[in-house]
Amino acid sequence: MLSLNRDTKETKISAQILLYGTGKCEISTGIGFFNHMLEAFAKHSLIDLKLDCRGDLEVDFHHSVEDVGIVIGLLLKEALYPLSGVERFANSVVAMDEAAVSCVIDLGNRAFLVYENFNESGKVGEFDVELVEEFFRAVCFNANITLHLKKERGKNAHHVIEATFKAFAVALRRALTQNSRIATPSTKGVL
Template identity: 50%
Template sequence: MTRITSLSRKTNETDIIVTVNLDGTGKTDIDTGVGFFDHMLEAFGRHGLFDLSVIAKGDVHIDAHHTVEDVGIVLGQTIANALGDKRGIQRFGQAAVPMDEALVEAVIDLSGRAYVAWGVNFERPMLGEMDTQLVEEFFRAFAGNGFFNLHVRQLAGHNAHHVAEASFKAVARALRAAVAPEPRIAGQIPSTKGTL
């Protein structure tokens, strides 16, 4: 089974192409025009073991909001497309990731229902040229368009860079677990409903 998908989105605000291989080795090619966001997406691909290409051009002369949110939209759609009907996957994933004083936990259910519970706080407003509020906006767009349940909560930490990076790595590792094949149910939908 090949789980590689490429999707694009073009609006008056952004032009984005995303390619994901869910069974990769963590190779990334990221260029969004937002340096800190590029760093987070590189960590996401590496720690999820997803081969990930994200090429985005956006109205960053205004701010990074449209670019970050729209990348979340396309990345969510791309992963949903790569998963197809979700036969034979684990479905659930959980990871807690430390980064120095920061500790963030992420839990995912590839349920087909979009929901985000966000429990992360930042003590400063900016990380490079990226507003820290955009971390939450990215994950809301990502889960909303990937149609999955996502809980992210900060268990410790105060350094904004560490908290953000632990969040991206935790979600990546939780997603890596959720999309992993489960040989005992090969060919089956992991739901009593028979669909996800």
């Protein structure tokens, strides 16, 4: 299990991650909806995640959500590279009632985010919908992964966001599928 502590003037985060776990988690961010999304991520990725974030929630949720994304991204980067013996590429589409979100992932040690067709705004509970993109950007650019997220359909912001976190989780789990026939999954010979 890998651990990381990150302290700034805005947040204090401690986290542990086990890449090949069972999906168990202990999440505390002070943001109920975000806790729920991170629990869904752990469950469907089969990554064990223990995370405690104490942030300046009296300002807003931005610093906490982005900094949690940074910490998860850094832990993923440490756990992933050098990448060997896994599929590397994967995709998923997750439906939640009327919503469907697709995710395509490349664990190629290059950071990029495509976040397409999401037009929800406002809040889910007290959670600002715009923070979903901030979270995934922080994960991608700190984990060095390429992630394409696309809303295929959906009107209910809760459903769209939850489908997004679950699609990411499923695609990541699939990309991490071990394959003994693959050494380094790159023609360059290194990732």
